[in-house]
Every structure is written in C-alpha cells, then in structure tokens.
Amino acid sequence: MDQRKDKHNCGISHKGCISLVPIFNHLDAEQMDEIMETVQSWSFKKGELVYRAGEKSDVLTIVNKGSLRIYRLSESGKEQLVRVLKPGEFTGELALFNETVHENYAEAMEPTSVCQITRADLQALLVKYPSISLKILQELSTRVDQSETQAARFTTESTEQRLALYLSDLLGPDSESSIVTLPLTKKDLASYIGTTPETVSRKLKELEEANLIERISSSKIKILDEDKLLFL
Amino acid sequence: MDQRKDKHNCGISHKGCISLVPIFNHLDAEQMDEIMETVQSWSFKKGELVYRAGEKSDVLTIVNKGSLRIYRLSESGKEQLVRVLKPGEFTGELALFNETVHENYAEAMEPTSVCQITRADLQALLVKYPSISLKILQELSTRVDQSETQAARFTTESTEQRLALYLSDLLGPDSESSIVTLPLTKKDLASYIGTTPETVSRKLKELEEANLIERISSSKIKILDEDKLLFL
DNA sequence: TGAAATATTTGATTTCCATCAAGCATGTCA
DNA sequence: TGACATGCTTGATGGAAATCAAATATTTCA
Structure with missing residues (x-):
C-alpha cells in the first residue's frame, strides 16, 4: 500500500500543531504563526503507516493528536517496538538530517493527525531561530540516552x-x-x-x-x- | 578518584582537534582558528576516566587522538559497553544539552587526548554558524539509529x-x-x-x-x- | 446483541546460553 | 628467565525464558 493512500490532507493546518510542540512553543506568537505557514497537516486512521523503512523522506513529522507506534523489523524479520510518540513529539530525523531512508516504521495507533515540515523549511528556521536547534539537540540527546538505557537493560x-x-x-x-x-x-x-x-x-x-x-x-x-x- | 587528578592540560590546543572533526571541519580556516581559541585540550592515560555517570558537566568532549570506551552500569550494576569513540567523534551531549548529569562513563582505552568546548561557547558558535547544528543533528540522529538497531538486535x-x-x-x-x-x-x-x-x-x-x-x-x-x- | 476475531492466560517442553570450573596460552615485569 | 597475572578456550550443569499448544477471556462490529 502506498503512503499516499494512507494520508489525508487536513486542509488548513492547526495552530495546535506548532504551539503544542516543545521544539517550537518557546517562540512567540508571531513566530509560531510564521512556522505554521510552512507546515502541512495530515491525518491517519488507526493502522495506517506514516512512513515505512526504506523510504526516502525530507520531512520531520510531528504528532499533533493521537499516537504513533515506531517500530523496526530486525535483520531476521522480527518486529521490535522502539517507542510510542505522543502529541508534541517528532520523528523522521534520521532520513531528514542524513538524507537517507527511514530505518523505522511509523504507524498510527488510533486516529492521528501530524504536521510535517520539509528539510528546506526547517533549515531556514534553524538559521533564523537557533533556539530551535537547541531544543532538537536536547530531544535527540535524550533519545540517545533512552535508547542506550533500553539496550543496556536487555543485556544486563x-x-x-x-x-x-x-x-x-x-x-x-x-x-x-x-x-x-x-x-x-x-x-x-x-x-x-x-x-x-x-x-x-x-x-x-x-x-x-x-x-x-x-x-x-x-x-x-x-x-x-x-x-x-x-x-x- | 577525582576527575581532576586524571586529566592533564596539554597547554596550547592543537589545531588537529578542530580540523579533524566532522562537526567543525566543513568551516573555513579562519573560522576553525576562531573555534580553536575556545577549546581546551586534555590528555588521559589508559584507564583514566574523562567523566563518570552522575557528574554534572557543561562541556562537549571531542576525541583528538586515541580512543574512549563509553560504557554504562545498569540498574543491577553490570557493565555494558555502549560504544567506542575514535578521533573526531564527540560525547557528553546529554549532560551538555539537557543540563543534567552524565549517564555514561568515558574511559581512555589508550593514551588519549581530547578537546572540550563549553556550553556557552558552543551555543555562541551554533548561533553564528548554523551549519554546525546540522552536523551535530546529523551525528545524533545517526547515533539514535545505531542504538535502536543494537537494541532491536538484542531482542530479536x-x-x-x-x-x-x-x-x-x-x-x-x-x-x-x-x-x-x-x-x-x-x-x-x-x-x-x-x-x-x-x-x-x-x-x-x-x-x-x-x-x-x-x-x-x-x-x-x-x-x-x-x-x-x-x-x- | 451475539458471533467471530483477537488477546490473554496457563501448561508442558525444549533450547539457548550464563555460570561455574579447570586447563591452556600469552603477556608482563622483577 | 621464570613466576604470576591475565586472557582465552573448553567442558559440564542449571536455569530462564522461548516455543508450542490449548483453554479462557475480551473486544469488535455486523
């Protein structure tokens, strides 16, 4: 099933999508309005995939409502649940920042709406508002820690x-x-x-x-x- | 043993430390010189700790020469090797960006020299040269992926x-x-x-x-x- | 609502690997 | 050089948890 068939454009993007998110909501109202202009909003039914491993992508996906199951299939084909994204959290950074394909699958666990921002728009924002970089760096370093903690627990x-x-x-x-x-x-x-x-x-x-x-x-x-x- | 006893100031910092590093070496020569001014250089003998879990820290540590063993002790006290840092790679981002304590230990595996840059200096650089942010984001998202891959392998x-x-x-x-x-x-x-x-x-x-x-x-x-x- | 599908529990069995132990090899330094 | 420490290999055993199987509970939706 193609991704295009899964996602449905919500039309006008919701302010919630930006004002909700830790990486943006420290900005002031006008700045958030500016960002809103650049994001696209999509909704997914339960079970639909926002993206799948192997796909290229140049967008960062931010959960607005609902939740996303992030999982991967290991070399031997078994499924491993990596994390669950709640409103305000983002995913897709690997494909976005490294210009590679996704390694994970992102599946809606319930009716879910997300916002997406493209690499070009995000880069422009990072230049204009360096505080956004810091927020993303914060989140990613936390995520590295969580993942390492989880990995350490498996073996010990x-x-x-x-x-x-x-x-x-x-x-x-x-x-x-x-x-x-x-x-x-x-x-x-x-x-x-x-x-x-x-x-x-x-x-x-x-x-x-x-x-x-x-x-x-x-x-x-x-x-x-x-x-x-x-x-x- | 206190960290202060382990590390030895190298005096003038080496250009290598900056020009070697993916997060900085895309800049031009003058810019790298500017960054060099802000970093401190330290050397460690085999077995010495650059930092340990539980310590606060406001520096990013970049390996210049040698290698660092990054490991953690799990809840039950067993050791788990997380990764080995080679020249050009960095660590300490969790404590730096989140203003929390380290969760890992970093130990020199051989005579090793590192450069450290403080939070304040790094933040100033990120504002001035947004391309540095992108490099760090790239590296961190790769690291999240590696860690998730490793975790998935443990269970599957x-x-x-x-x-x-x-x-x-x-x-x-x-x-x-x-x-x-x-x-x-x-x-x-x-x-x-x-x-x-x-x-x-x-x-x-x-x-x-x-x-x-x-x-x-x-x-x-x-x-x-x-x-x-x-x-x- | 009620039937079918899906999840959860429980039991029996097997497999994988950690642990304990001992022997062998390699390196170190007095 | 040789004695000791450290690391590596091999063997024997036990235990934790996966797998297979079947019964029961719960959810879904026609």
Whole structure:
C-alpha cells in the first residue's frame, strides 16, 4: 500500500500543531504563526503507516493528536517496538538530517493527525531561530540516552527486572497515585521490553503473587511496593 | 578518584582537534582558528576516566587522538559497553544539552587526548554558524539509529547472529579485504553484543567449523562467506 | 446483541546460553 | 628467565525464558 493512500490532507493546518510542540512553543506568537505557514497537516486512521523503512523522506513529522507506534523489523524479520510518540513529539530525523531512508516504521495507533515540515523549511528556521536547534539537540540527546538505557537493560537485566523497571518508569518520579495505566497492548509491551506476551503474563502474575503489584484491570496496575520492585 | 587528578592540560590546543572533526571541519580556516581559541585540550592515560555517570558537566568532549570506551552500569550494576569513540567523534551531549548529569562513563582505552568546548561557547558558535547544528543533528540522529538497531538486535537475534552481524558491520559495505580486525578485547566485544567471553569463544569456534570465518590471529578474522554469515 | 476475531492466560517442553570450573596460552615485569 | 597475572578456550550443569499448544477471556462490529 502506498503512503499516499494512507494520508489525508487536513486542509488548513492547526495552530495546535506548532504551539503544542516543545521544539517550537518557546517562540512567540508571531513566530509560531510564521512556522505554521510552512507546515502541512495530515491525518491517519488507526493502522495506517506514516512512513515505512526504506523510504526516502525530507520531512520531520510531528504528532499533533493521537499516537504513533515506531517500530523496526530486525535483520531476521522480527518486529521490535522502539517507542510510542505522543502529541508534541517528532520523528523522521534520521532520513531528514542524513538524507537517507527511514530505518523505522511509523504507524498510527488510533486516529492521528501530524504536521510535517520539509528539510528546506526547517533549515531556514534553524538559521533564523537557533533556539530551535537547541531544543532538537536536547530531544535527540535524550533519545540517545533512552535508547542506550533500553539496550543496556536487555543485556544486563532479567525479563522480570525489565518489566519491573518498565512499570516503575511509568510511575515516574513524581508519583501522586500508585496506579499506572499501561499505554501499550500486552503484545507491544512484550515487544518493547524484549520478551513474549506469554512471559509478560507469567511475570505479572509472579509480581502479583509476591504482593508487589495488584492488577486492577487489564490495563491498570497498582504498584504496591516500588522499592522492592526495583530490587528484584 | 577525582576527575581532576586524571586529566592533564596539554597547554596550547592543537589545531588537529578542530580540523579533524566532522562537526567543525566543513568551516573555513579562519573560522576553525576562531573555534580553536575556545577549546581546551586534555590528555588521559589508559584507564583514566574523562567523566563518570552522575557528574554534572557543561562541556562537549571531542576525541583528538586515541580512543574512549563509553560504557554504562545498569540498574543491577553490570557493565555494558555502549560504544567506542575514535578521533573526531564527540560525547557528553546529554549532560551538555539537557543540563543534567552524565549517564555514561568515558574511559581512555589508550593514551588519549581530547578537546572540550563549553556550553556557552558552543551555543555562541551554533548561533553564528548554523551549519554546525546540522552536523551535530546529523551525528545524533545517526547515533539514535545505531542504538535502536543494537537494541532491536538484542531482542530479536540470537547471540550467534549478533556476533555475525557485528563481524559483518566491521567489514563494512565497501569491503576490499575480507579480513577484519577486532577493535575490542573479547571481554568488551562480549559486553557490546550482550553476552559473555565464553560464549563469544564458542560461537567463533562454531562459525569457524562451519567455514564461515577463519581466525588468523586473536584479533584478526577472515570472513569467508559474508552472505551465509548474515543468513544464520 | 451475539458471533467471530483477537488477546490473554496457563501448561508442558525444549533450547539457548550464563555460570561455574579447570586447563591452556600469552603477556608482563622483577 | 621464570613466576604470576591475565586472557582465552573448553567442558559440564542449571536455569530462564522461548516455543508450542490449548483453554479462557475480551473486544469488535455486523
């Protein structure tokens, strides 16, 4: 299926698309208006691909509404969930900055709208507003760190520990509530932490039997003892 | 051991440090001279740390001569080799751009000299020469990709496949010779591909017995059949 | 709503690889 | 030079988790 068949032009671009985004929303109103002029807005239905590995591209894609599943197919053809993009986050930087093809797939997880800005327009903006560069550099260096953290966990932690760390990451440091909502299906969660759905199911059961967590519903989990969870 | 005790000021900074580096060497001579004024040069003996996890820092570190082992300690305390920096490559971007602490350790693998540029100086340069931003964005997006590739391999490929892919990566696409030189000790290689030295030894033996490779010396390996190697 | 499709759980079995242990090789430096 | 340390290889064992299979639960949408 061609990408053209998936995406639907939204017509006039929404201001939200720019004012929402950390890489742009520190600018003042007129500057954001200026940027708005240069972006294109598109919407995708659940399951549609924004781009796929192997495609060339010269746009940066910013999520406006909905969410995108970023995944890759490894050399042996198995799927690996890399990350989920929420509104305000961007993707496509590899193909954009290196003038190469995408290595990932980006798929709408729900009805999703995105904005796209071309390489030429973005470069012009970077020259005019260097603070945008800094924001993107910030985001990319964070992303390198996250990816390295994830990679290190694969080789040094057990599956149970990776699951526990994932739950703890969801909770965050500023945890008012101890109830986390899994933002992924079990299948995607399994892929993300590098295991199978069967093992996720078993390990959650073990954590529950050890009174470290309590399953409220299929996607809601109460963390009963975060400290012990991290000490597995 | 304090960082201050490890590093030794080289006095006048070397031009090499700047002219060598992809993020700067597209500028013209005067501009590079200008940048040289702002960088500090340091040298480290084998085993000394340029920085360690948990430290704050406001400098970008660029390798001039030698090499740096970038590694991290996971939540459970085990070491994971993230990458090896060669002359012209940089590190420290996370602490620099996000004003946070390092998550990695950077250790000299041999006598190594580096240049460092401060956040303030770098920001001024980014404003003055936006092309530098683009180079850094390029490098960081490549690094995100490499790290995601590595992470995906951990979860989707067997140890044998990861080793084979690593050897194939060493060979590169433009392979005149079919002999690769392992740039890492077996221990570091094992850490990098997420296994143990014992398993590396065994798998190399298996690959040799299958006539896919031939061990010339402890660090030199001849690839006999790259296609089969990738098809494991 | 209810049937079909999809997800989740549970169980049984197998496989891969880490770990532990010991022998061999190589390098180092007193 | 030789003794010690360090690194590499090989073997034996155990354990963690993938795979295969089947039953149950949940979601989807006609």
